[in-house]
Amino acid sequence: MMKPIRIALTKGRLEKDSIAMFERLGYDCTAVREKGRRLILPIANANMEVVLAKAADVATYVENGVCDIGIVGKDTIMEMGGTFYEVADLGFGRCRFALAVSEGVDFYAGYHTRCVASKYVNVARAFFERKNMDVNFVKIEGSVELAPILGLSDAIVDIVETGVTLRENGLVVAEYITDVSARLIVNIASLKLRKAEIEPFISEIEQYLAGEDDA
Ligand SMILES: Nc1ncnc2c1ncn2[C@@H]1O[C@H](COP(=O)(O)OP(=O)(O)OP(=O)(O)O)[C@@H](O)[C@H]1O
Ligand SMILES: O=P(O)(O)OC[C@H]1O[C@H](OP(=O)(O)OP(=O)(O)O)[C@H](O)[C@@H]1O
DSSP states (O other): OOOOEEEEEESSTTHHHHHHHHHHTTOOOHHHHTOTTOSEEEETTTTEEEEEEOHHHHHHHHHTTSSSEEEEEHHHHHHHOOSSEEEEEOSOSOEEEEEEEETTOOTTSSSSOEEEEESOHHHHHHHHHHTTOOEEEEEOOSOTTHHHHHTSOSEEEEEESSSHHHHHTTEEEEEEEEEEOEEEEEOHHHHHHTHHHHHHHHHHHHHHHHHHHHO
């Protein structure tokens, strides 16, 4: 038998919806649900295995072809770039990129060079380049909302979903940048070499998504 098709799933917030989607498509994810600390899990009723990885690593594994398929947020794709096919918007993991400031602050007032903190410095840089604005960036790894509160930055570029984190930390959205959701990505060589397996899989997902739209 050919080696299993490897699907890299983003651990954390996208995990539950990814598994739910596979189960609705009829894939047996028992091993994934009962994974313990294991990171590679078989799908019992298909020649597939699931790899659980951090978002950026999902993109890296798919780009390098050690995983054939991946599920990763558009935020990660925008931040990392990467060469792979982005074949579907899966409709879950919905949130938005936003520029946020402390309540009452006008980010655009005055002439000083602003400092923006973000886990997504490439996304932030591209946003201000489109505005032809000279801005300094500082990379923060998490809880980015702290940076303006502590006085390190004038603003943040981060993901906003419900807005609760901003609100509870005295920040407000100054501008929405773009919508984010989970995407299905495919390695370029895999799509050629394992077309007979991967194309029907993509079609199943597309049909499932079309069905969801009708519901
Ligand atoms: N409210 C949200 N906050 C963060 N990510 C979200 C949210 N809603 C959906 N997502 C998506 O979930 C993906 C994974 O986020 P998650 O918070 O699980 O891990 P992470 O922030 O990348 O890293 P860490 O494991 O260090 O928390 C994000 O890349 C994004 O696409
Ligand atoms: O609008 P909300 O619904 O409040 O969600 C947005 C928050 O969720 C994410 O953080 P996460 O929980 O991933 O932690 P992190 O800050 O450590 O990345 C994001 O960075 C915001 O802080």
